Amino acid sequence: MNLAPSPAAELAERLRALRRSQRLTQARLAHALGGPKGISVSAISSWENSSDPKLPPADRLxxxxxxxxxxxxxxxxxxxxxxxxxxxxxREKFTSLHRELIALREAARSKPGTANAGAGLWTFETGPVTAICSEAPAALLSPLADEANPNYTRMYRYADVDALIELWGHLRACNPELTDLTHKLPNEATGPDLTGHLIVLGGIGWNGVAHQLQQFQLDLPIQQVEVPDLLNGEVFRSPDGQEFRPQWSEYERISVNVPSKDEITAEQTEDVWRDGRRRGLIEDVAFLVRVPNPLNHARTLTVCSGVYSRGVLGAVRALTDTAVRDRNEAYLAGRFPGGSFAILMRVPLLNGEAMSPDLEIPHNVLYEWSPSDEAAA
Known part of the structure; x- marks a missing residue:
């Protein structure tokens, strides 16, 4: 009895048929799809091997x-x-074919033991891949961040460390053979870093690269902006002027002495204190973007930002947390078949911990955009 091929094998056979319809060898297709640096022929071969198929990254499909x-x-x-x-x-053929290939990939990923399951947005066939992380303000740095200290520890200079650690382990797991995968502070970024696959963690206040790149993305409708009533974070603003802000609890009654204005400024907690009373953050805003790198359209730019650091972590965990990752990747693949998108999400806090946004819950999605939305308008 002949058994129907598995979704992974079906995808492999479909990719092989597409290549043959173009009368191309694997080598010529690898060069055409990969741009100047190309894709390895072995990668094309593994994607077409129906007996032991490896799933291509979604962006390759x-x-x-x-x-x-x-x-x-x-x-x-x-x-x-x-x-x-x-x-x-x-364009019609592209949209139909892309949806078909993504559907096959999603069906294959639901099978236990499928190679590359869960890789999604964070798999890169070629490098360099550079994560640019925000740098903590000098006033908040530990003494161990001083290079003159015998126990100097470079990571003490980083802000959004929770987001970086969460992302870094996932990046290494999804790209085990990639050697040019690095993380850097904004002032350490070089030309090759900025024109490769670029991941920007954090907002415009503490990440100079995020601030500069925002000026290149004039077609992106959401901008992060400073507002006078928030001094420790920056809100997101849509073209019609709508602002997306964090949510706070009611003022808390406290028995401790209220810190002085100078102490509040030094600790950067101005947003917490209002009229001598303290309030608690209960919901941040996460901003997740995937678009072509504006400095090199053959590579990608991924932005994970927030009004505060919990929002940055929420943007990362939307596609790393196993509790929601697969559903969120399927949501993004179906909603944005072109591969480019921007999405604002709610990040609720429970016991001070940022919860991973589930995009299948409509309440969690604050705003969505893709280039295809504008083309259809």
């Missing part, structure tokens, strides 16, 4: 669909087209 939306069989040196250069018929 987008490249397959984009490439195969056109007929390249007669071209001497076929290249991956830009989505905006497709005509109406090609």
């Amino acid at each position: 987008r490249s397959y669909a984009l490439f195969c939306a056109r007929d390249h069989s007669a071209e001497a040196a076929p290249q991956l087209p830009r989505e905006q250069d497709l005509n109406a018929s090609e």
Whole structure:
């Protein structure tokens, strides 16, 4: 009795059929999909191996669909087209094919033991991949952040360390063979870092790279802005002026002495104290973005930001926490088949801990955007 192929094997066979329809060898397809640095032929081979299939990253399936939306069989040196250069018929084919491939991938990932399950947004076929993390203000640094200290520890200079640690382990697990995977402070970023796959952790206040890149992303409708009534974080603002802000508890009665204005400023807790009373943060806002790197469209830019640090952590955990990761990846793949998106999410706090946003709960989604939304408007 002949058994139907598994979803992973079906995807492998579909990818092989797409390549053959273009009359390309694996080597030529690898070069076409990977740009100047290419994709390894072994990667293409593993994705087409129906007897032992390896799942491609979701962004590679987008490249397959984009490439195969056109007929390249007669071209001497076929290249991956830009989505905006497709005509109406090609765009329709791209959208349909991308949804088909993503659906096969999601079906394969639901099977136990499938290779690369859960990799999703954080899998990169080539490097460099650089995470640029916010730097803590000098006034808040530990003495161990001073290079003159015999026990100098570089990580004491980092802000958003919770988010970085959460992300870093996931990045290493999803990209075990990638050697050029690094994390840096904003002032350490070099040209190759900024034009590779770039991950920016933290908001514009403590991350100079985030602040500068926002000026290049004029088509991104959500901007992070400083407001006079919040001194320890920056809110998010939509084109119509709507602001997305954190939520606070009612003022708490406390028996301890209220700190002085200078002490509050030194501790950067101005937003906590109001009229001599303390309030508690109960909900932050997370901002998750995946778009082409504005400095090199052959690579990606991923932004994980928040009004405060809990929002940054929530943006990361939306796609690392096993409790919600698979559902959130499926949501993003279905909602944004083009692969580029921006989404604002609620991050509730319980016992001071940031909860991972579940995108299947409508209340958690504050705002969504993709280039295809604008094209359809």
